[in-house]
Amino acid sequence: MISLTLPEHELDLEATLFSGQLFRWQRQDDGWLTGYVGTQRLCLRQTESTLELAETDEATVRHFLRLDELALGEQARRWSASDPLFASAWKRQPGLRLLRQDPHECFFSFLCASVAPIARISKMLQAVCEEASGEPLGPFPSLEALLTLRESQLRARGLGFRAERVVAAARKLAEKPDGWLDSLRGKPLAEIESELTPFPGIGRKIADCIALFSLDADAAVPVDTHIWRIAKTHYAPELRDASLTPANYERAASAFQRKFGPYAGWAQQTLFYQQAVK
DNA sequence: GGTAGACCTGCGCCG
DNA sequence: CCTGCCAGGTCTACT
Numbered sequence: 001m002i003s004l005t006l007p008e009h010e011l012d013l014e015a016t017l018f019s020g021q022l023f024r025w026q027r028q029d030d031g032w033l034t035g036y037v038g039t040q041r042l043c044l045r046q047t048e049s050t051l052e053l054a055e056t057d058e059a060t061v062r063h064f065l066r067l068d069e070l071a072l073g074e075q076a077r078r079w080s081a082s083d084p085l086f087a088s089a090w091k092r093q094p095g096l097r098l099l100r101q102d103p104h105e106c107f108f109s110f111l112c113a114s115v116a117p118i119a120r121i122s123k124m125l126q127a128v129c130e131e132a133s134g135e136p137l138g139p140f141p142s143l144e145a146l147l148t149l150r151e152s153q154l155r156a157r158g159l160g161f162r163a164e165r166v167v168a169a170a171r172k173l174a175e176k177p178d179g180w181l182d183s184l185r186g187k188p189l190a191e192i193e194s195e196l197t198p199f200p201g202i203g204r205k206i207a208d209c210i211a212l213f214s215l216d217a218d219a220a221v222p223v224d225t226h227i228w229r230i231a232k233t234h235y236a237p238e239l240r241d242a243s244l245t246p247a248n249y250e251r252a253a254s255a256f257q258r259k260f261g262p263y264a265g266w267a268q269q270t271l272f273y274q275q276a277v278k
Numbered sequence: 279g280g281t282a283g284a285c286c287t288g289c290g291c292c293g
Numbered sequence: 294c295c296t297g298c299c300a301g302g303t304c305t306a307c308t
Contacts, residue, residue: 020301114302120288121301160286165303203303224301244302245280276301 002058004051009073011065012095013046019273021099021213023109023122024129026137036139037064038102066100070218070263079260079267085234086260086267089274096270099213103181105140106214110206111169111199112162118277120158127157128166146170165201172199189217204249212265220265221253226275227268228252235259 017025017033025035032045042061043054053061062068076094080087112124131153132141147170154163184192192215196207205224211217221227223244231252232239242248260267
């Protein structure tokens with residue numbers, strides 16, 4: 001087993017894993033948390049400023065948690081100094097990081113996420129895994145396995161109108177070259193959005209979730225109903241009586257990006273958490 | 279460019 | 294116990 005010591009407020013593992021970025025991690029006995037990044041199983045536990053790893057190599061964990069890429073504590077101090085709303089959200093819940101997920105799982109996770117609470121998203125994804133691979137809690141099924149799924153089968157498992165989208169999106173993804181989704185990592189956000197939104201069931205919000213949570217687009221701000229409300233009341237008051245049209249989505253996201261800069265997506269996650277999860 | 283409806287379902291929630 | 298509404302949106306048909 002490996003132990004890492006982290007600076008204070010650099011990571012709150014539990015809050016991070018259950019902040020609605022991903023939906024299939026499990027709480028085990030003794031405080032261990034387990035989940036997959038691609039086919040690799042991770043087993044993590046945090047006690048105060050110590051992070052313990054089991055069954056897992058350190059490099060994989062650092063890459064997944066993005067530990068060496070952003071000194072979150074310092075960044076949060078600067079954001080707190082310039083914004084009272086962020087300051088209060090961070091004070092209540094420091095250490096909320098963004099993770100680097102497997103784009104494949106992230107793609108299908110957020111395809112299932114529209115108008116569903118987190119508990120239901122988890123349940124739907126577990127059903128998808130069980131139907132495609134027989135293992136509800138195993139690694140996320142490959143595209144080949146997902147291609148065997150039928151809409152009727154997924155509807156019977158509670159996916160609702162998302163069932164058709166999952167089947168159609170998998171088919172469309174299969175037409176792309178191998179590794180296409182991974183190759184989007186690091187591309188400009190606008191390019192990622194224009195590549196993803198043609199997929200059935202993927203609009204701008206879900207494209208931004210995939211970009212932010214798995215493709216390193218740190219400035220992406222997925223404007224859901226909660227972030228929209230925060231934008232209207234705090235960062236873009238001129239939108240107070242507006243509705244969430246595509247043009248206003250852009251204005252809201254831009255307001256966050258002006259306020260928080262190239263890592264606006266990270267700030268957004270802390271604000272979102274206070275509003276929607278906790 | 280913007281508005282209105284439809285679309286599945288729930289260890290759901292409130293009255 | 295039951296109706297009605299809401300939940301991390303997207304898409305389509307209209308104005």
